[in-house]
Amino acid sequence: MAATKRFAKTRRAFLIGTGLVGGALAVGATLAWRRVANAETFILPVDAAKGEAAFNAWLKIAPDSTITVAVPRQDMGQGIYTMLAMYVAEELDADWSKVKVVQAPISVIYGNTTLLADGAPAPLKSVMVTVSKVLGLQTTGGSTSTRDGWMPMRMAAASARSMLLGVAAAKWNVPFSELTIEKSVIRHKSGKSAPIGEFAKDAALLPAPKFATPKPQADWKVLGTSPKRLDVPEKVNGAAQFGIDVRPEGLLYAAVKHINMVSGTLQEVRWKNGVVPKDVLHQVRGSDWLAVIATSSWSAQKALENVELIGGGDNATVLSSDVLTARYNEILDGGDRGVMPGSRPLRREYANRGDAPKLIAAAQKNQVVEAAYSVPLAAHATMEPMNCTVRIANGKVDVWCGNQAPTLLQWLAASSAGVSSDNVTIHTPYLGGGFGRRVDLEVVRQALACAKRTNGKPVQLIWSREQDMRHDAYRPAVSCKFTAVLGGNGTAGVSAWHHKLVGPSVMKATAVRLNAAAGGDFPPDKTNCEGAADLPYDFTNFKVDHAQVDLPVPLGFWRSVGHSFNAFFVESFVDELAFALKKDPYLFRLELLKNEPRFAKVLDAAASAAQWSAPLPSKNWGRGIAIAESFKSIVAQVVDVEIINKKIHVRRVVSAVDCGTALHPDNTKAQISSGAIYGLSAALNAKITLKDGRVEQGNFNDYPMLNLAECPQFETVIVNSGEPLGGIGEVGLPPVAPALANAVFMATGKRLRDLPLSLA
Amino acid sequence: MSVTFVLNDKSTTLNAPDDKPLLWALREDANLVGTKYGCGIAVCGACTVHVDGVPTRSCVTPCSAIAGKSVTTIEAIGSKSPGGFNAVQKAWIEHQVPQCGYCQSGFIMAATALLEKTPEPTDDEINAAITNLCRCGTYPAMRAAIKKAAQLKKAGA
Numbered sequence A: 001m002a003a004t005k006r007f008a009k010t011r012r013a014f015l016i017g018t019g020l021v022g023g024a025l026a027v028g029a030t031l032a033w034r035r036v037a038n039a040e041t042f043i044l045p046v047d048a049a050k051g052e053a054a055f056n057a058w059l060k061i062a063p064d065s066t067i068t069v070a071v072p073r074q075d076m077g078q079g080i081y082t083m084l085a086m087y088v089a090e091e092l093d094a095d096w097s098k099v100k101v102v103q104a105p106i107s108v109i110y111g112n113t114t115l116l117a118d119g120a121p122a123p124l125k126s127v128m129v130t131v132s133k134v135l136g137l138q139t140t141g142g143s144t145s146t147r148d149g150w151m152p153m154r155m156a157a158a159s160a161r162s163m164l165l166g167v168a169a170a171k172w173n174v175p176f177s178e179l180t181i182e183k184s185v186i187r188h189k190s191g192k193s194a195p196i197g198e199f200a201k202d203a204a205l206l207p208a209p210k211f212a213t214p215k216p217q218a219d220w221k222v223l224g225t226s227p228k229r230l231d232v233p234e235k236v237n238g239a240a241q242f243g244i245d246v247r248p249e250g251l252l253y254a255a256v257k258h259i260n261m262v263s264g265t266l267q268e269v270r271w272k273n274g275v276v277p278k279d280v281l282h283q284v285r286g287s288d289w290l291a292v293i294a295t296s297s298w299s300a301q302k303a304l305e306n307v308e309l310i311g312g313g314d315n316a317t318v319l320s321s322d323v324l325t326a327r328y329n330e331i332l333d334g335g336d337r338g339v340m341p342g343s344r345p346l347r348r349e350y351a352n353r354g355d356a357p358k359l360i361a362a363a364q365k366n367q368v369v370e371a372a373y374s375v376p377l378a379a380h381a382t383m384e385p386m387n388c389t390v391r392i393a394n395g396k397v398d399v400w401c402g403n404q405a406p407t408l409l410q411w412l413a414a415s416s417a418g419v420s421s422d423n424v425t426i427h428t429p430y431l432g433g434g435f436g437r438r439v440d441l442e443v444v445r446q447a448l449a450c451a452k453r454t455n456g457k458p459v460q461l462i463w464s465r466e467q468d469m470r471h472d473a474y475r476p477a478v479s480c481k482f483t484a485v486l487g488g489n490g491t492a493g494v495s496a497w498h499h500k501l502v503g504p505s506v507m508k509a510t511a512v513r514l515n516a517a518a519g520g521d522f523p524p525d526k527t528n529c530e531g532a533a534d535l536p537y538d539f540t541n542f543k544v545d546h547a548q549v550d551l552p553v554p555l556g557f558w559r560s561v562g563h564s565f566n567a568f569f570v571e572s573f574v575d576e577l578a579f580a581l582k583k584d585p586y587l588f589r590l591e592l593l594k595n596e597p598r599f600a601k602v603l604d605a606a607a608s609a610a611q612w613s614a615p616l617p618s619k620n621w622g623r624g625i626a627i628a629e630s631f632k633s634i635v636a637q638v639v640d641v642e643i644i645n646k647k648i649h650v651r652r653v654v655s656a657v658d659c660g661t662a663l664h665p666d667n668t669k670a671q672i673s674s675g676a677i678y679g680l681s682a683a684l685n686a687k688i689t690l691k692d693g694r695v696e697q698g699n700f701n702d703y704p705m706l707n708l709a710e711c712p713q714f715e716t717v718i719v720n721s722g723e724p725l726g727g728i729g730e731v732g733l734p735p736v737a738p739a740l741a742n743a744v745f746m747a748t749g750k751r752l753r754d755l756p757l758s759l760a
Numbered sequence B: 001m002s003v004t005f006v007l008n009d010k011s012t013t014l015n016a017p018d019d020k021p022l023l024w025a026l027r028e029d030a031n032l033v034g035t036k037y038g039c040g041i042a043v044c045g046a047c048t049v050h051v052d053g054v055p056t057r058s059c060v061t062p063c064s065a066i067a068g069k070s071v072t073t074i075e076a077i078g079s080k081s082p083g084g085f086n087a088v089q090k091a092w093i094e095h096q097v098p099q100c101g102y103c104q105s106g107f108i109m110a111a112t113a114l115l116e117k118t119p120e121p122t123d124d125e126i127n128a129a130i131t132n133l134c135r136c137g138t139y140p141a142m143r144a145a146i147k148k149a150a151q152l153k154k155a156g157a
Helices: A002-017 A027-041 A079-090 A113-119 A122-135 A145-172 A197-205 A296-302 A322-333 A356-362 A406-417 A443-452 A467-469 A506-514 A563-582 A585-592 A597-609 A665-686 A735-748 B024-031 B087-094 B104-117 B123-129 B139-154
Strands: A059-062 A068-072 A101-104 A180-184 A185-189 A194-197 A252-258 A265-271 A280-284 A288-294 A307-312 A346-353 A368-375 A388-392 A394-399 A424-427 A460-461 A478-486 A496-505 A542-548 A619-630 A633-644 A648-659 A713-720 B001-009 B011-016 B048-051 B054-057 B071-073
Touching: A027 A101, A059 A145, A059 A197, A068 A079, A079 A101, A079 A145, A101 A394, A101 B071, A113 A145, A145 A197, A194 A197, A252 A296, A252 A307, A252 A443, A252 A467, A265 A280, A265 A288, A280 A443, A280 A467, A288 A296, A288 A443, A296 B024, A322 A478, A322 A496, A356 A478, A356 A496, A356 A542, A356 A633, A368 A563, A388 A443, A388 A496, A394 A406, A394 A443, A443 A460, A467 A478, A478 A563, A496 A563, A506 B104, A563 A585, A563 A619, A563 A665, A563 A735, A585 A597, A585 A619, A597 A619, A597 A633, A597 A648, A619 A735, A633 A735, A648 A735, A665 A713, A665 A735, A665 B139, B048 B104, B054 B104, B087 B104, B087 B139, B104 B123, B104 B139, B123 B139
Parallel strands: A068 A101, A252 A460, A394 A424, A496 A542, A648 A713, B001 B071
Antiparallel strands: A059 A068, A180 A185, A185 A194, A252 A288, A265 A307, A280 A288, A346 A542, A368 A478, A388 A394, A388 A460, A478 A496, A619 A633, A633 A648, B001 B011, B048 B054, B048 B071
């Protein structure tokens, strides 16, 4: 502690000298700072042998000036390791080649407050922020990670910077204000210089300053540029470790088979000829699954080919997709039968201004436009199938699993193994795709059950592709009907807009799946009508109704959640109105956006980059446009298609994106095309169908996704509005399906209203 | 119950049943986990390795079929190149291709084999040869990287 005493005076002088006081700060900054200051109670663990010095929960510095950033979010391809490290590199003016990341341990300090606040209904938001802080849920989703790290991580690094400079000032006996950092080297105008590593140990012993202000944007050197991603080199030589790659000593392998329906109870296990294959070391039985443990994944999978699982019970379902569609249509027409036996739809209003129903009732037939749309169930199909490795030994639990919610894994493992959370270590390697799939805990639950049977030996449970495809937590099937009235003195020639939807609540289904005790009437689920109830279009008479049904199907968050279907519905129907009014679809949207200059600018940017009015190569080509706001970012897209023998070929996607400020422009563009390609796979191919309660698809041959040959050209324009940050991982997806459907309409005159789009 | 072959330039004997797919023998018996399981039916290509230089879906290749042959995996594909990365890997880094990264080993193996056979592939040749699947949609960067790798290779990288 000698160092603390030695430099305390300098520190105080520095604080007064730079005028850092808390009084005049914005509330947001104060809250964010509290997260950093709280970090004094949680300091990042260091490797003492390496001489590392930890400054707070977010970063440590080694004597060789390597900065290690603790990233409390999971990298599933969206580049968050690099992005969050950039926050720290910026404030420390770091040499990028000496910046590393580690997966942060689990602590309340790292809770994702942005995600819970985003998902909650408005009146509950402040409560939810508080709740997420108390619970400290470490989750990656909702395109929130960059936004959530924005203040605390920059402040944490700014705080470390002032501590480092404080020590240098004292050692060199020069004024603090004359010191700068360049590429991790502290410099004084006299020419004196030394790398930050030389000061790290002393600096980290100081108490943190009372406050630290991140750099103004004008001084940025790192943010807004595109440094090389930290994870790329190890992703080109096979060294990157995914959950499926961990190899703790003594590892056993497990495979799982579920009953052949999406909901039901395992009633009977029938081994072929009554013989359990000799490779099976243990059988583990769950509510609707059987796992076997062997010395190889392959032999475990092979053993399961010899078993038939009989499902049934009160919760067994025989639902088929055609029945579901028919029931949805009944409900949209006012029917009162739900999907589950004996249930009724829960009808709620998500938006209402003016009096749309009255105008519709009074309108003449030729003024009314009606259309019905639908999307099917969709699987996530992450390239790395679900897997989880668990070791339960000596009262300690280790879980290795690519996941989007390590705090939830920790709770589950602790309660399952009967130990306290302190005795659970969650290891989160790279995720081989996430897209919302890895919020689900079913594979973790199963792996924990397996590991209880192996006397301290670790077990790796891997789902086969077929199990993954047939037992996903799916994007729900949703249907809707629109009624609009043209004419009168409504905005852009539209006097009323009434949108009625039917579908399940993903929030409720997820809560029930995580905790079977949850249930009953849930509060309104924002994801039901996100991108439908909150349109930028200024319709005077506007109503959005939702009929919520429970489904006997596991459901989950699927990249862009409600926006994945609502943008398709809304932007397709807007196109229908443009054509009904004989207006250009781009100019019609501009007219509707006359009070939304930020949206109009993004739409203009996409139309201009795509040369909206330029002629197409031939008459079997079409061009469509769409715009959607999701996760606080706005994306407009123009899609060109060519139709050959009734087959849709996507030729070009031009996007414009306003995410506030693109902090890593190359990655912003990569994520926009990533989201769009995921959306194109869904728009062209992806469909999960049920037949008598069972999923009909099983692998990539019957659930196809876009490949290299089918991938269109991409061009993405960034519009930096300087507005608060928006997300980037999901926002490229919502507008692409409607822009595509609108292009198909232009090429063929056929309005396709159901995903996946088909002209056959 | 055992198979002898050349694995990444070393003669290797693995204790694996004849019908065990090479993918699982690599991952479990040789501890080479860079080759990935994606579909098990030779559709996605995440498991692509070279068998006597030919890109091969190891998830449907039984161990018995590789006896006496030479297998190269992602771990060794760059081992003879300066810096440990071959032209494809270098181009992959330059164009920042990977996102989640899970499928990338298979793509790099497929692209490396393509350039061995077709040093300057056209778009159609790339489309025909690279049939792997990527769920993150890294295709636009990948196409650019394959063309860059062809240039690097020509220049002697």
